[in-house]
Amino acid sequence: MFQVDKRLAIFTGILIFILGFLLLPLNRYKDILFLRNEYSVATKKLVKSYNDYILQRKNFKKIQASLDRSVDISELRSLLPHSVRANFDEKNNIIHVEGTIPPKDVYKLLSLVTTTSNLRFEKLHIKNPIAIPITVSSSAMSAMINVVCDIKYLEVRR
Amino acid sequence: MRELNLYPSKRKRVKFTTFLIYILIMLLPSIVAYCILSVYWKKEVDHYNIIYKNTLSIIDYRFKGTRQDIDVLNRASESFSLKATVLKTHQKETLDFIKASYISKKVLKEIFNLWKTREDEWMVLKELFWDGKSLSIDMYRVYDSETAKNMKSIESFLQKVGRLKSEVIFDADLIGGVKLERVVLRLNVSGR
Numbered sequence: 001m002f003q004v005d006k007r008l009a010i011f012t013g014i015l016i017f018i019l020g021f022l023l024l025p026l027n028r029y030k031d032i033l034f035l036r037n038e039y040s041v042a043t044k045k046l047v048k049s050y051n052d053y054i055l056q057r058k059n060f061k062k063i064q065a066s067l068d069r070s071v072d073i074s075e076l077r078s079l080l081p082h083s084v085r086a087n088f089d090e091k092n093n094i095i096h097v098e099g100t101i102p103p104k105d106v107y108k109l110l111s112l113v114t115t116t117s118n119l120r121f122e123k124l125h126i127k128n129p130i131a132i133p134i135t136v137s138s139s140a141m142s143a144m145i146n147v148v149c150d151i152k153y154l155e156v157r158r
Numbered sequence: 159m160r161e162l163n164l165y166p167s168k169r170k171r172v173k174f175t176t177f178l179i180y181i182l183i184m185l186l187p188s189i190v191a192y193c194i195l196s197v198y199w200k201k202e203v204d205h206y207n208i209i210y211k212n213t214l215s216i217i218d219y220r221f222k223g224t225r226q227d228i229d230v231l232n233r234a235s236e237s238f239s240l241k242a243t244v245l246k247t248h249q250k251e252t253l254d255f256i257k258a259s260y261i262s263k264k265v266l267k268e269i270f271n272l273w274k275t276r277e278d279e280w281m282v283l284k285e286l287f288w289d290g291k292s293l294s295i296d297m298y299r300v301y302d303s304e305t306a307k308n309m310k311s312i313e314s315f316l317q318k319v320g321r322l323k324s325e326v327i328f329d330a331d332l333i334g335g336v337k338l339e340r341v342v343l344r345l346n347v348s349g350r
Contacts, residue, residue, distance in 0.1 A: 003171040012177075013184040020188030028195035032202055035223065039206050042231035043213045049238035050216050056245035063252050107270070114267040120259030121266060124288040154255045 070118035070156045079112055081105035084147065094122065095151040100144045113151055122150040199223060258290065261347050265293060265319055272311050281312070284340070293345040303337040313343065320347040 004012075071079060073088070076095070080086050084099035097109070106126065113119045127146040172180070203223035207214065214220060217234045221227045266288065273281055285296040295312070316322045322345050329339035 002174040004174060004177040006170040006172050009172050009177045009180060013180050016181055017184040017188070020185045021191070024188045025191035025195050028192055028199055031223065032195065032199050034225070035199070035202050035206060035221075038228050039210070039221070042228050042235070043210050046216065046231050046235045046238070047213055049235040049242065053238040053242040053245070056242045056249065060245045060249050060252075063249055063256075066256065067252070107274075110266065110270050114263050114270070118255070120255065120262050121288055122290055124266070124286065126283065126286040128283050128285065152255070152259075154252065 064156060067117035067154070067156055069116055070154075071116055072156070073153065076119075076153070081108045084109065093153045093155060095153055096149075097151060098146075098148040100146050103143055103145055106145050106147060109147065109149075118154040118156050120152050122152040124149040261319065262288065262290060265316070265345070265347070268315055269295070269312060272315070291347055293343075293347070295343045295345075296340070297343075298338065298340050300332075300336060300338050303331070303335050316343060316345045320345045322346075 073090070077086070077088075080095075080097065081099075081101060083101040083105050084097045087096040089096065099105075101109075113121055125146075125148045129146065130143070200223070203221050207221050210221070217230070219227075219230055219234075269286075273283070280300040282298040282300075283295070284298060285294075287294045293316075297312075313322065313324055322343060325342045325344075327340040327342060329337060332338055
């Protein structure tokens with residue numbers, strides 16, 4: 001029958017005792033320490049970034065609330081006077097508008113941009129060749145006014 | 159009777175089954191300690207699930223007691239940080255827009271409002287140019303020179319907004335104390 005040297009058996013036993021402690025309970029103890037150290041750090045980090053996100057969202061909503069009279073791009077297409085040509089540069093959020101239009105349309109365009117929160121004139125050039133009065137109601141075709149402008153458009157994220 | 163050791167050089171040996179039992183006995187304390195610590199570890203995990211309940215509810219997660227938990231939490235933190243950064247960028251973009259449009263709207267709205275509402279000062283626009291920083295207006299103005307102190311409403315408004323240069327190209331007295339003038343106004347908003 002197979003036999004083992006007694007001294008070798010004792011040595012192996014002690015070795016297994018030490019290795020067993022090193023591998024099993026110590027490993028578990030390390031897991032416990034890991035929980036204690038890492039969980040609080042990771043949760044603190046999560047809470048901090050979440051609070052920051054909530055704060056930014058709140059601030060952003062406040063800012064957005066100031067853009068109360070805003071229009072979206074499809075609405076804007078229908079609001080522009082029909083007499084103007086408008087090119088939408090959706091990449092840069094710029095609407096290039098130009099046309100020779102009646103005075104009432106000049107007013108319509110100006111009031112649209114100045115009263116809409118997410119629009120502003122980046123460039124505006126109005127030329128009144130024969131210096132006729134620009135009035136709100138005047139639509140005389142003989143009194144055409146040249147308008148070239150770049151309207152900057154801010155996309156409002158809801 | 160005398161005891162004789164007939165094999166003085168013989169090494170003591172143990173049976174293999176005895177050896178295996180011996181090994182198992184030596185492993186037993188480690189296994190017991192492991193089991194006790196595992197129970198404790200499980201309790202700790204449950205404890206952390208309770209104390210961080212609110213935090214974990216943000217991402218709808220429960221601790222499992224592994225390193226994966228930390229990865230999940232770190233990923234969620236990074237995701238929130240990224241969202242916050244995106245919001246900050248949108249905020250800056252929106253604020254810059256509002257800031258830039260404030261002057262533009264204030265100036266243009268007021269000018270056209272004056273054109274619309276002033277009846278004692280008849281203004282006819284010849285040319286207007288606005289580039290976001292400067293404004294140039296070329297216009298004709300007809301007004302009663304007797305009540306001139308109330309005139310020049312555009313100039314008085316623009317002076318409050320920026321650096322204004324006004325140039326009268328020509329002026330003429332018309333009948334009945336009415337005055338006609340052509341004026342070019344140049345406003346620099348950024349230079350203020």
